[in-house]
Amino acid sequence: IPELRPANATPFQFPTRCPVCESVLHRDEGDAIVRCDNAACPAQVRGRLIHWGSRGAMDIDGLGEAIVDQLVERGLATNIADLYDLTWEPISTLDRMAEKSARNLVTAIEKSKQRPLSALIFGLGIRNVGATTARSLAELFRSVETLMAATEDDLVAVTDIGPTVARSIVDYFGVPENRELVARLAAHGLLTEEAAPAEPNPSASTPFAGKTVVLTGALTQYSRDDAGEIIRRLGGKVTGSVSKNTDVVIVGADAGSKRTKAEQLGVEIWDEARFLREIDGAT
Incomplete structure (x- = not known):
């Protein structure tokens, strides 16, 4: 509100470079925030790894912020697929990580390979795609391969997906590095296809039937x-x-x-x- 501003107020200057990697920042038209688009930026890598291991995504027990920080700092993980190349030996050299803890983390990472397709889609961190949208995408497209081939028109036909989200998905899979990342995850044995849906309770007397x-x-x-x-x-x-x-x-x-x-x-x-x-x- 202009009339409530102090007389000595000055216009806010948006930063032009990432404070971590010094890359030029990008601001989409109409957005209130600026973004670093450098996929190799340590802060970006850190955020993606933490999101990937979160409960709503791959639910990797033990992959907390302190461990992620060290993995990134030591160059042990530069993207989410690198997690599946890790063995317990290099992990055990991290601060506060003995052999047992390191083995437990490797086991948790291996267990995450059985997480459903919706968790993988959410874990990729596609802009504007939350857990509910990821589940809708998994239920309709049934595989990452089919989703990657979807057009904006295909996507807006999905409940709760509008043009902005559809564009985000198409843009994400339009980047060759992202498609290569998905291929690496599939090669590691993660579930990239949706399992056959469980039969819902057919009783019309259930409180949610058809709702x-x-x-x-x-x-x-x-x-x-x-x-x-x-x-x-x-x-x-x-x-x-x-x-x-x-x-x-x-x-x-x-x-x-x-x-x-x-x-x-x-x-x-x-x-x-x-x-x-x-x-x-x-x-």
């Missing part, structure tokens, strides 16, 4: 991912945004704008207690 559901806010008894799996198992469909096609919005703490939109559209709203009662009665 489109949105989860918002923090639940106390389940993570949103786990709650979503329960809903899908009971015949429902989980999406990430509220629309006139939404049947139920389940709200936890700090639900925010999705609850407001549900109220505006007259969509049925359940609190967590109602959700727990419904699933208790159906299982």
Whole structure:
């Protein structure tokens, strides 16, 4: 608000170079932030590795920030595929990592190869692709190869995917290095195809049968991912945004704008207690 600015205020100057790697920063039209596009930037590598190992992605126990920092600093991992080349011996030389801890981390990395396709897509860190969108992509396209071949028109046909997200996906797979990364992950044995979907409970009496559901806010008894799996198992469909096609919005703490939109559209709203009662009665 101009009239509230101090008389001595000066215009903010956006940085022009990355403070870590000194690469020229990029700012998309309309964006409020600037980005470093250097894939080899240590800060970018660090962020991608941490995201890849996070619970919503590959869920690699023991791959915390301190370990990632050392892997990057020592050149042991320059991208996420490098994790699958690691053996316990070099890991055991890291600070606070004895042989047992190093072996446990290698085991956790190996275990991550069995994570579903949706987790892999989310873990790639494609801009604007969250966990819910990644699950929708996995369910529709069924393999990374098919997803990589998708056009923007193919993508906008997916529920919850608009032109901006579609462009992000096409741009990501349009980079040869990203396609090579996916090929390396496949060569390491990660799941790049979606398993056959589990048969949902066919009973029409289940509370979610044929319904489109949105989860918002923090639940106390389940993570949103786990709650979503329960809903899908009971015949429902989980999406990430509220629309006139939404049947139920389940709200936890700090639900925010999705609850407001549900109220505006007259969509049925359940609190967590109602959700727990419904699933208790159906299982």
